[in-house]
Amino acid sequence: xxxxxxxxxxxxxxxxxxxxxxxxxxxxxxxxxxxxxxxxxxxxxxxxxxxxxxxxxxxxxxxxxxxxxxxxxxxxxxxxxxxxxxxxxxxxxxxxxxxxxxxxxxxxxxxxxxxxxxxxxxxxxxxxxxxxxxxxxxxxxxxxxxxxxxxxxxxxxxxxxxxxxxxxxxxxxxxxxxxxxxxxxxxxxxxxxxxxxxxxxxxxxxxxxxxxxxxxxxxxxxxxxxxxxxxxxxxxxxxxxxxxxxxxxxxxxxxxxxxxxxxxxxxxxxxxxxxxxxxxxxxxxxxxxxxxxxxxxxxxxxxxxxxxxxxxxxxxxxxxxxxxxxxxxxxxxxxxxxxxxxxxxxxxxxxxxxxxxxxxxxxxxxxxxxxxxxxxxx
Numbered sequence: 001x002x003x004x005x006x007x008x009x010x011x012x013x014x015x016x017x018x019x020x021x022x023x024x025x026x027x028x029x030x031x032x033x034x035x036x037x038x039x040x041x042x043x044x045x046x047x048x049x050x051x052x053x054x055x056x057x058x059x060x061x062x063x064x065x066x067x068x069x070x071x072x073x074x075x076x077x078x079x080x081x082x083x084x085x086x087x088x089x090x091x092x093x094x095x096x097x098x099x100x101x102x103x104x105x106x107x108x109x110x111x112x113x114x115x116x117x118x119x120x121x122x123x124x125x126x127x128x129x130x131x132x133x134x135x136x137x138x139x140x141x142x143x144x145x146x147x148x149x150x151x152x153x154x155x156x157x158x159x160x161x162x163x164x165x166x167x168x169x170x171x172x173x174x175x176x177x178x179x180x181x182x183x184x185x186x187x188x189x190x191x192x193x194x195x196x197x198x199x200x201x202x203x204x205x206x207x208x209x210x211x212x213x214x215x216x217x218x219x220x221x222x223x224x225x226x227x228x229x230x231x232x233x234x235x236x237x238x239x240x241x242x243x244x245x246x247x248x249x250x251x252x253x254x255x256x257x258x259x260x261x262x263x264x265x266x267x268x269x270x271x272x273x274x275x276x277x278x279x280x281x282x283x284x285x286x287x288x289x290x291x292x293x294x295x296x297x298x299x300x301x302x303x304x305x306x307x308x309x310x311x312x313x314x315x316x317x318x319x320x321x322x323x324x325x326x327x328x329x330x331x332x333x334x335x336x337x338x339x340x341x342x343x344x345x346x347x348x349x350x351x352x353x354x355x356x357x358x359x360x361x362x363x364x365x366x367x368x369x370x371x372x373x374x375x376x377x378x
Contacts, residue, residue, distance in 0.1 A: 011218045012252050013211055016245070021194055025241045031055035040064060045297050050247050053293035054240050062289055069292040069321040072299040080367045082324040083358070084132040084164075085125045086306075088333045089113050089152060093138030095205030099191075099233065099269055102138040104205065112143055115155055117338045122156050124337040128328065128354040131370040132162045134187070136331075139168035139207055146174045150181050157182035161371045164229070168206065169216040175223035187229035187265065188216045192236040193245035197279075201236055217249065221257030228253060228262055229304070234287075235269035235278030243290055247297060254298075263302035263324070264294055268309070284313055288320065295321035307350045314350055314357075319364055327357035 009015050031052040039049035040061060052058060053065065090112035093102040101108070113121065125133060135152060137144040149167060157163060164185040165178070175186070192198050195210055202208040217228050230249055232242035250262055266287060269278050287309075294303060305314060305322050307329040318325060327350075330336050350357075358368050 009252070009256075011215055012249055013214055015248065015252050016193070016214065019245070019248070021241055024244055025238055027051060028055050028240050028244060031057050033057050033060075036061055039296070040068065047244070047247060047251065047297075050293055050297045051244060053296055054243055054290055058289060058293075059285070062285065062292070065289065065292040065296065066320050069295040070319055072295055073319075073321050073323065076299045077323050078367075079365055080369050081318060081322065081361055082132065082369050082371070083130065083354070083361075084134055084324055084326055085128070085130040085354075086134040086136055086166075086326060086329050086331070087118075087121055087125060088136045088331060088335060089118065089148075090137040090140065090144045090333050092140035092143040093205075094140050095138075095207040096203050097205075097207065098201045099236065111333045111339060112148075113333050113338065115151070117334055118152060118155055120337050121334060122159050126159055129370055130354075131160055132164070133160050134164045134166060134326075136166045137168075139205065141168070141206070144168075146170060146177065150178055153178060153181040153183055164227075166229075169213055170219070172219040172223045175220055175225060179223060179225060183225070185227035185229060185261075185263075186220055186225055187231070187263075188213070188220070189229075189231040189233060189265070189267070190214060190246070190249070191233045193232065193242055193249075194237040197237045217253055218256075221253060221260055225260060227302075228257075228260055229265060230262065231265035231267060233267050233269065234282040235280065238280045239282045239286060239290065243293075247294070250298070250301065261302070263304055265304045265306065266291060267306065287313075288317060291317060291321045310349045311352060315360055315364075318361060318366065325357070325361075327352065328354045 028051045035052040036058045039045055039052040042049055058065065091102045092110050092112055093104055095103065096105050097103045144167070149165065153163060162184040163182055164187060165183060166187040169188060190213060191201065198210050199208065207213065217230065220228050230246055232246050234242065246264065250264065254262060268282055291303060294301065302323045303321050304324040305317060306326045314325065333339065361368050
């Protein structure tokens with residue numbers, strides 16, 4: 001089977017449907033030491049090289065991968081790393097998701113921030129120096145639909161150079177409306193590219209529509225968004241296969257919407273109300289291997305690591321390919337200044353303050369930047 005991006009595909013689903021999950025996983029596990037060495041020796045790497053680099057055969061070469069990853073990151077991004085802050089606007093949600101504390105089935109107090117509360121949270125975040133903010137909500141059309149998000153953008157756009165959202169998938173015209181209101185980037189994670197497992201973890205709600213979610217980055221590209229963030233939630237299925245399909249998605253989007261910038265995130269399951277144990281554990285060495293593999297596949301893509309990961313892990317990974325990092329994150333609406341006691345979406349692991357994380361980065365010779373890369377390069 002040819003593993004190439006179809007240049008005339010109408011959408012990513014057409015490309016995705018030509019692949020088989022089990023065959024893909026088998027192909028990854030069949031990679032040999034010779035395949036890994038070939039991938040490491042190539043100056044430009046393709047998806048077959050990526051499969052070799054995330055395969056078990058690549059594990060003995062993790063140190064070499066890390067060194068190459070650091071070199072490529074320094075070449076493209078210098079000794080800099082961007083810091084951003086997430087701000088949760090609401091924990092209202094109409095979906096059932098087995099891995100999320102905001103799931104509709106969880107009997108928790110629900111809260112959606114008012115305009116004054118949003119501005120109070122913004123005041124705290126700005127006091128820490130942030131100029132790039134990520135707005136997050138549950139998926140609830142009636143409570144936090146397009147009108148609510150649009151209002152929030154207009155309310156805070158003068159306070160930040162870049163605003164990113166992680167909310168329910170929207171229609172193309174809705175994204176166009178939000179772009180006009182100051183939206184810069186959208187994060188939309190497929191969670192898992194395994195269709196059967198996806199349905200198992202999303203049994204009810206609009207999010208249960210696998211294909212609609214899969215098509216979201218296409219709608220974003222057509223809307224003319226500046227940046228799209230991709231990722232899978234590691235623990236729902238085999239991380240190697242999910243990572244391959246994330247890379248496949250990335251390469252399709254880059255070819256189709258070449259003016260758009262892209263980022264990859266690496267969330268692993270964290271403890272939350274409702275609880276879900278990982279089906280497939282992703283170890284720390286696994287995650288290091290994956291981060292390096294993405295950097296070796298694409299030296300331009302932005303790679304982000306959140307406070308889901310531990311202090312020790314983040315200290316060790318920031319120079320190996322990562323370009324952006326969050327700090328002092330609160331995953332509950334109003335968690336910074338309005339309602340610190342409200343329920344979190346999930347527990348964070350690295351609880352250090354912004355100042356402590358900044359000092360850690362500086363101690364490793366990294367320069368902290370507060371705006372998105374597009375602003376820092378102007």
